Amino acid sequence: MAEEANTSGNALAPQAHGSEGAAVGTAVIASDAVQNPGLPPHRQRVTDLDPQKDKRAERTVYTLFYLSVAGSLGAVLAYMFFPIETGELSAIRTHTMFVGIGMTLALLAVGIGAVHWGKALMADHESIDERHPVASDEPTREASAEIFQLADKESGFSRRTLVRNSLIGALIAFPLPGITLLRSLAPLDQDPVTLLKHTMWEKGTRLARDTGGATVGGAIKAADVTIGSVFHVVPENLGEATDVLNEKAKAIVLLMRLDEADLKESEDRKSWSYHGIVAYSKVCTHVGCPVALNEQHTHHLLCPCHQSQFDVSDEAKVIFGPAKRPLPQLPIMVDEEGYLVAQSDFHEPVGPSFWERLK
Numbered sequence: 001m002a003e004e005a006n007t008s009g010n011a012l013a014p015q016a017h018g019s020e021g022a023a024v025g026t027a028v029i030a031s032d033a034v035q036n037p038g039l040p041p042h043r044q045r046v047t048d049l050d051p052q053k054d055k056r057a058e059r060t061v062y063t064l065f066y067l068s069v070a071g072s073l074g075a076v077l078a079y080m081f082f083p084i085e086t087g088e089l090s091a092i093r094t095h096t097m098f099v100g101i102g103m104t105l106a107l108l109a110v111g112i113g114a115v116h117w118g119k120a121l122m123a124d125h126e127s128i129d130e131r132h133p134v135a136s137d138e139p140t141r142e143a144s145a146e147i148f149q150l151a152d153k154e155s156g157f158s159r160r161t162l163v164r165n166s167l168i169g170a171l172i173a174f175p176l177p178g179i180t181l182l183r184s185l186a187p188l189d190q191d192p193v194t195l196l197k198h199t200m201w202e203k204g205t206r207l208a209r210d211t212g213g214a215t216v217g218g219a220i221k222a223a224d225v226t227i228g229s230v231f232h233v234v235p236e237n238l239g240e241a242t243d244v245l246n247e248k249a250k251a252i253v254l255l256m257r258l259d260e261a262d263l264k265e266s267e268d269r270k271s272w273s274y275h276g277i278v279a280y281s282k283v284c285t286h287v288g289c290p291v292a293l294n295e296q297h298t299h300h301l302l303c304p305c306h307q308s309q310f311d312v313s314d315e316a317k318v319i320f321g322p323a324k325r326p327l328p329q330l331p332i333m334v335d336e337e338g339y340l341v342a343q344s345d346f347h348e349p350v351g352p353s354f355w356e357r358l359k
């Protein structure tokens with residue numbers, strides 16, 4: 001403890017284990033131990049010496065707190081003025097960037113302001129905090145109250161009203177962007193349950209390669225799908241959607257071909273595949289991560305988020321992990337030009353459970 005070092009002026013070194021004539025674990029003063037240098041001389045801060053500098057520091061602190069308020073409000077305004085409902089990638093990037101800048105400014109400014117307040121304005125003296133038994137008797141409570149009063153006096157919390165009010169404003173304004181973001185959880189003008197239950201797939205929609213983002217590659221012919229190959233697939237007409245990324249998130253599919261002899265299909269699903277080619281939703285039924293790791297030899301699909309595994313040779317049933325339902329299967333067939341097309345939408349909602357899902 002600091003008091004021990006100060007009292008003796010020497011550092012304490014433990015006695016070597018098993019030394020002759022000394023109890024194990026006791027401490028003795030070692031003559032060659034490093035001396036305790038003590039505290040360096042106290043240097044007063046410029047704000048302690050110059051009232052003008054104190055005032056300037058106060059201005060800096062409340063300016064930073066107000067800057068934090070501006071950042072929080074800026075994030076809310078950015079959310080309103082750069083909407084993401086268009087679904088365009090550029091709009092989403094602009095939205096994310098400005099909301100992020102606002103929230104960063106809010107958090108940084110309040111953090112820097114608080115540190116500057118502590119370093120430049122609050123009382124600057126060293127003190128020894130003596131250990132004492134914790135008790136809740138009357139004198140202790142009175143002492144606690146005195147400490148609060150002293151802290152209030154020394155920090156200037158009550159006296160420096162601009163600093164105090166701007167800090168309170170910053171702390172009140174900071175959660176606003178987070179609350180505002182909740183608005184994006186569901187569209188106001190559409191029934192979210194209907195949106196969750198249907199995807200863009202419908203009878204005759206061609207299966208096309210997913211080339212990333214909002215772009216769509218070429219349609220896929222059955223002849224292109226060799227045994228063991230896997231395609232990440234979206235509807236060919238995805239680009240016509242008003243909300244491309246949301247539609248893609250629901251409609252994305254994994255297409256693969258297995259040896260027909262390996263496929264276990266129930267009677268009512270025998271017509272859903274084409275010569276061993278099967279298509280399953282890529283959205284994990286646990287909490288919606290993309291299921292994308294395929295083990296060709298075992299026919300297992302692995303979700304990287306929580307390790308759920310699905311057997312694509314057996315209607316994508318769950319064989320391991322927290323997912324509770326198989327991946328929904330997209331019924332497919334081939335059109336007159338040999339392209340793979342959907343027979344219909346999925347027969348059940350894709351992805352995780354939600355409040356109105358029946359199974």
Ligand code: FES
Nearest residue numbers: 284286287303306
């Ligand atoms: S989201 Fe796939 S296992 Fe959790």
